[in-house]
Amino acid sequence: MTQSEKGSFNGLGPALRLLRHRHGLMQYQLAEKAGITKAMISSYEVGKHLPALETLSRMLRSLECDLHALQDAMVEMEASPIPLPARLRRPEEEDEEEE
Numbered sequence: 001m002t003q004s005e006k007g008s009f010n011g012l013g014p015a016l017r018l019l020r021h022r023h024g025l026m027q028y029q030l031a032e033k034a035g036i037t038k039a040m041i042s043s044y045e046v047g048k049h050l051p052a053l054e055t056l057s058r059m060l061r062s063l064e065c066d067l068h069a070l071q072d073a074m075v076e077m078e079a080s081p082i083p084l085p086a087r088l089r090r091p092e093e094e095d096e097e098e099e
Helices: 003-007 012-022 027-034 038-045 053-062 067-079 091-098
Strands: none
Touching (some): 012 038, 027 038, 027 053, 038 053
């Protein structure tokens, strides 16, 4: 894969991380559910490697997501100027902070 081809997938890793956090899973938990290693999850989330289609499919099934949810997460990660940790908060956590 060329660098320009890889560039079109820059948002994949952060989107996977966002979905994983929203489902309350640690990397090792997603890895167990998807049948891969924690190191692989980490390398996908930081953009070091791209998952094979079958691996991506297993990850999405483990997260109970489809390609549309992944695409939405990628768009959200690209569009929002809010830092990633703030986006990872669940809505109920924000309510607790306001009290």
